[in-house]
Amino acid sequence: MRKIISIIKKDFALSLRDNIVIYIIIAPLLLALAIRMFLPSVDEIKLSFVMEESIPSSYMEEIQKFGDVEVLPTTDAVIERVGQSDAIPGIILRDNVVKVIFEGNEPQSILNSYTPILESIFNENPQLNITTRQVGENQPILYGVMTIIIVMTAIFLGGTVSGFNIISEKDTNVIRSMAVSPLKMRDFVIARGIIATSISVVIGLLSSLILVGFAVDFSKVLLLLLASSSMAVIISLLIGRIANNQINSIAAIKVVMPVFITLPLASLFIPKVWHLVLYPLPNYWAFIGLQHIFLSEGSTSWFYISIAMLFLISNIYLVAISKIMKKHFGLR
Amino acid sequence: MGKKLSALVKQNLTLCFRNSLIWVVLISMIIIVLFVNFLVPREYETTGENYYLDLTSGRSIETHLKELGMSSSSFMSDLEELEGLVSESSNAVGVVFTGEKEMPSVEVLYNFHIGPEQKNIINVSINKLVGTINDTWQDDINISFLRDQALPTPRHLATVPVLLVFEVLILGFLLVAVFLFQEKGDNVIRAYRVTPGGTHLYILSKVVTFLLLGFVYAFGILIFTYGVNLNIFNFIILTFLGFILYTLLGLIVAVFFEDISGWFIVGIVLLTLNMIPAISHQLPSFAPSFITWVPSYHIIFGYDEILFPTGKNLNPLFASLLVQNIVAYISCYLLVNKKIIKGVF
Amino acid sequence: MIKVSNLQHSYTNDNNYAVKDINFEIAEGEIFGFLGPSGSGKSTVQNIMTGLLPLQKGDVLYNGESLKNVSSSFYNQIGVSFEHPNLYSKLTAYENLLYFAGLFDVPTEDPLKLLDMVGLRDSAKKKTANFSKGMKQRLVFARALINKPKILFLDEPTSGLDPATANKVKEIIYQKKREGCTIFLTTHNMVAADELCDRVAFLYNGTIVAMDSPRNLKLEFGQKSILVEYRCDGEIKSKIFSLSNKEELKDFNEILSNQDVETIHTQEATLEQIFIKLTGRGLE
Numbered sequence: 001m002r003k004i005i006s007i008i009k010k011d012f013a014l015s016l017r018d019n020i021v022i023y024i025i026i027a028p029l030l031l032a033l034a035i036r037m038f039l040p041s042v043d044e045i046k047l048s049f050v051m052e053e054s055i056p057s058s059y060m061e062e063i064q065k066f067g068d069v070e071v072l073p074t075t076d077a078v079i080e081r082v083g084q085s086d087a088i089p090g091i092i093l094r095d096n097v098v099k100v101i102f103e104g105n106e107p108q109s110i111l112n113s114y115t116p117i118l119e120s121i122f123n124e125n126p127q128l129n130i131t132t133r134q135v136g137e138n139q140p141i142l143y144g145v146m147t148i149i150i151v152m153t154a155i156f157l158g159g160t161v162s163g164f165n166i167i168s169e170k171d172t173n174v175i176r177s178m179a180v181s182p183l184k185m186r187d188f189v190i191a192r193g194i195i196a197t198s199i200s201v202v203i204g205l206l207s208s209l210i211l212v213g214f215a216v217d218f219s220k221v222l223l224l225l226l227a228s229s230s231m232a233v234i235i236s237l238l239i240g241r242i243a244n245n246q247i248n249s250i251a252a253i254k255v256v257m258p259v260f261i262t263l264p265l266a267s268l269f270i271p272k273v274w275h276l277v278l279y280p281l282p283n284y285w286a287f288i289g290l291q292h293i294f295l296s297e298g299s300t301s302w303f304y305i306s307i308a309m310l311f312l313i314s315n316i317y318l319v320a321i322s323k324i325m326k327k328h329f330g331l332r
Numbered sequence: 333m334g335k336k337l338s339a340l341v342k343q344n345l346t347l348c349f350r351n352s353l354i355w356v357v358l359i360s361m362i363i364i365v366l367f368v369n370f371l372v373p374r375e376y377e378t379t380g381e382n383y384y385l386d387l388t389s390g391r392s393i394e395t396h397l398k399e400l401g402m403s404s405s406s407f408m409s410d411l412e413e414l415e416g417l418v419s420e421s422s423n424a425v426g427v428v429f430t431g432e433k434e435m436p437s438v439e440v441l442y443n444f445h446i447g448p449e450q451k452n453i454i455n456v457s458i459n460k461l462v463g464t465i466n467d468t469w470q471d472d473i474n475i476s477f478l479r480d481q482a483l484p485t486p487r488h489l490a491t492v493p494v495l496l497v498f499e500v501l502i503l504g505f506l507l508v509a510v511f512l513f514q515e516k517g518d519n520v521i522r523a524y525r526v527t528p529g530g531t532h533l534y535i536l537s538k539v540v541t542f543l544l545l546g547f548v549y550a551f552g553i554l555i556f557t558y559g560v561n562l563n564i565f566n567f568i569i570l571t572f573l574g575f576i577l578y579t580l581l582g583l584i585v586a587v588f589f590e591d592i593s594g595w596f597i598v599g600i601v602l603l604t605l606n607m608i609p610a611i612s613h614q615l616p617s618f619a620p621s622f623i624t625w626v627p628s629y630h631i632i633f634g635y636d637e638i639l640f641p642t643g644k645n646l647n648p649l650f651a652s653l654l655v656q657n658i659v660a661y662i663s664c665y666l667l668v669n670k671k672i673i674k675g676v677f
Numbered sequence: 678m679i680k681v682s683n684l685q686h687s688y689t690n691d692n693n694y695a696v697k698d699i700n701f702e703i704a705e706g707e708i709f710g711f712l713g714p715s716g717s718g719k720s721t722v723q724n725i726m727t728g729l730l731p732l733q734k735g736d737v738l739y740n741g742e743s744l745k746n747v748s749s750s751f752y753n754q755i756g757v758s759f760e761h762p763n764l765y766s767k768l769t770a771y772e773n774l775l776y777f778a779g780l781f782d783v784p785t786e787d788p789l790k791l792l793d794m795v796g797l798r799d800s801a802k803k804k805t806a807n808f809s810k811g812m813k814q815r816l817v818f819a820r821a822l823i824n825k826p827k828i829l830f831l832d833e834p835t836s837g838l839d840p841a842t843a844n845k846v847k848e849i850i851y852q853k854k855r856e857g858c859t860i861f862l863t864t865h866n867m868v869a870a871d872e873l874c875d876r877v878a879f880l881y882n883g884t885i886v887a888m889d890s891p892r893n894l895k896l897e898f899g900q901k902s903i904l905v906e907y908r909c910d911g912e913i914k915s916k917i918f919s920l921s922n923k924e925e926l927k928d929f930n931e932i933l934s935n936q937d938v939e940t941i942h943t944q945e946a947t948l949e950q951i952f953i954k955l956t957g958r959g960l961e
Contacts, residue, residue: 101478102478343765
């Protein structure tokens with residue numbers, strides 16, 4: 001126990017003196033803040049239109065109910081604006097007839113969004129009596145997905161910080177002195193696990209709070225982060241094994257991080273039967289648990305199953321990887 | 333200059349191998365190819381699910397909608413079921429029809445906040461739906477297209493332009509920083525400074541080395557996902573201009589830092605900001621003006637046009653990138669000269 | 678060949694000078710040594726002369742041309758060996774030399790020949806990350822010779838080397854001198870300076886306190902006497918004889934002829950002793 005505490009104290013002391021570690025901890029929180037400020041505009045995306053000045057103002061008032069309207073002085077200016085990279089229809093007056101122009105490269109879904117609006121404005125169409133009612137208090141889906149990504153990133157970054165400490169020990173050859181001490185691989189792994197988990201929990205909880213407030217069950221978030229501790233250690237051991245210095249570690253992170261985060265994200269799109277391929281991955285189960293928390297997907301019992309799978313699978317891998325790494329690090 | 337450049341490029345490529353950066357590129361390329369070809373579906377919806385409850389007499393709206401091809405699973409049998417489904421789903425909308433088929437009253441259920449414009453958009457869709465069923469909807473508008481309408485893009489290939497920008501082009505941004513900090517750590521810049529090398533050679537050697545890697549990466553992704561049935565010349569020009577721009581920007585940022593610790597947060601924040609245009613790529617109607625200032629915005633759509641041509645002229649984009657490259661090179665030269673080649677350390 | 682006049686440098690851009698009023702000249706083919714303790718300003722002067730530090734005040738002339746006006750081709754003519762090894766750790770010894778050679782417009786030495794000269798031929802294919810300090814130092818020295826320079830700047834070239842290797846390096850330095858190379862050497866190793874340099878300058882607190890050939894400095898500041906240890910009646914006795922006193926010289930001759938002389942040492946000052954005498958502190 002004393003050895004474990006000693007490593008933890010040393011790692012925390014070193015981490016706080018290393019800017020990169022401080023930035024790793026702060027960056028996701030800053031990102032969460034930025035998303036919080038920025039994303040409402042994505043989920044309340046308004047359509048955009050561009051109109052020629054000579055179009056009757058009554059049409060502009062109608063169009064403004066659906067989105068932003070940019071007014072340009074001439075037909076050519078409108079045509080040039082439509083030709084730009086974004087998807088925006090232009091409304092011009094030609095031979096006293098109102099015309100709508102699209103560029104031609106818009107996806108069908110965009111055309112399907114604009115067409116009913118334009119048909120409604122430029123024709124006399126029946127207007128139904130439509131009321132709205134909000135049921136439930138979910139965040140927009142993009143929020144949920146971004147929060148999941150940030151919490152996954154938090155788990156990864158917890159492992160990264162530990163990984164950097166291992167790299168530093170390799171780079172300075174301190175690991176050789178540890179190899180001739182009573183320290184065992186088990187103590188080494190436990191210490192790293194505590195550090196990685198602490199950082200993941202702090203970043204994960206704080207960024208969730210920033211993004212979704214108290215709209216989710218934080219006890220579930222905490223449970224998931226604790227269950228992910230072995231996964232964070234696996235990441236730290238992988239990074240510590242692959243890289244010999246901080247510079248190499250950037251290369252290692254560049255490969256490992258997208259795989260860690262993106263593979264489970266793919267489960268959103270692939271047919272359910274293909275999920276079996278992802279079952280052996282602990283990050284997949286972490287993602288399933290996070291989907292339940294932040295996107296209200298799946299039942300509570302399925303959440304607890306995913307937690308159990310996450311814990312079990314990641315520990316199996318950790319035991320195997322620890323045995324392999326023992327030799328590399330020279331520990332008993 | 334040619335001999336010196338060749339010597340430095342060979343040196344840099346050797347260092348790329350020894351730093352396992354070549355492996356990073358190759359492994360990333362394989363992962364991306366597998367991801368695009370096998371994990372991203374050909375088609376997927378980005379809009380939410382709609383569910384309906386028809387309480388009109390005879391449930392005639394439901395009958396008509398099913399005849400139009402809507403799935404039975406979209407229709408609920410009672411309000412409680414519909415409310416439960418909407419409140420539990422992440423992105424669903426529920427629509428309740430009551431009254432008569434010809435002029436029903438409609439209640440729309442949401443489970444998250446939406447703005448008035450979005451409500452109006454949904455309302456218009458419902459108006460059109462009912463109007464189409466009752467054959468009362470007038471769709472007489474004069475629409476024309478500047479160019480021939482593009483064929484639908486397979487969703488999995490639509491990710492390729494995004495990956496080319498956010499994986500391939502930013503590689504130069506990352507690699508140049510990695511190299512610079514390694515050189516600072518080894519203190520070899522001092523040795524370079526007492527040679528005839530100079531600033532131009534220093535910058536060009538980095539740019540050329542990473543450009544070679546970048547082309548391998550870009551073509552690797554392109555060939556194994558999309559194929560080569562495209563305007564290769566335009567592809568090469570866009571990759572050339574984009575990659576050099578990001579490499580120069582990477583060097584401009586990196587010279588202000590002594591080591592990777594200092595650079596890390598700034599570099600990652602800039603790369604993250606650089607990715608914002610990906611949202612516009614997925615949601616083309618979302619293009620606030622600040623996004624259009626991010627270099628990757630126009631480049632993504634440039635790759636889009638090359639891979640899925642619609643007849644758009646890319647020369648203005650190339651010209652703009654050329655100008656940006658010139659400005660970036662001049663800035664890079666001044667900074668590298670001041671902070672690296674003539675800097676005191 | 679090299680003329681340094683009124684050189685001054687402040688790292689803090691105020692009146693706190695690291696070096697001030699430095700004036701000296703180095704003739705072509707001369708080995709000129711800068712001797713002084715750590716922090717005295719030796720490396721500062723060398724860095725200014727090689728352009729690594731800006732020329733704040735004063736001037737450095739190379740064959741009459743100011744350092745301020747030299748073009749990049751100037752660097753084809755010089756070689757610099759740094760005190761702290763600065764090599765690409767991921768490249769082998771051979772590769773470090775090979776790629777460095779590619780930066781010059783002039784014919785360069787064969788890297789393998791240089792590695793052979795400094796005793797690193799067997800380590801040519803090893804990455805320098807695995808080199809000892811002495812090996813790195815030798816490789817840095819070898820790199821300084823790659824472009825067959827006319828002027829060599831050597832900063833502590835024998836630092837960290839064992840005596841045998843240090844001798845090897847000194848031999849190479851002598852060889853370069855014979856080939857007409859002008860050498861500017863900075864060191865705090867007085868033995869190396871004494872052996873190698875035609876002239877030395879003592880640097881203390883950023884100023885030159887003495888400058889002459891080692892021989893002249895010793896003659897000026899040393900004693901012309903010898904210490905003799907001899908065995909007499911089972912005991913070791915010692916006596917100093919002045920070389921300028923004829924009576925003492927007769928006594929010296931007598932002891933030499935009649936006693937069991939064990940050691941004879943001249944009492945000329947070492948450079949370190951001269952330095953201490955002039956500055957009140959040692960070279961370390």
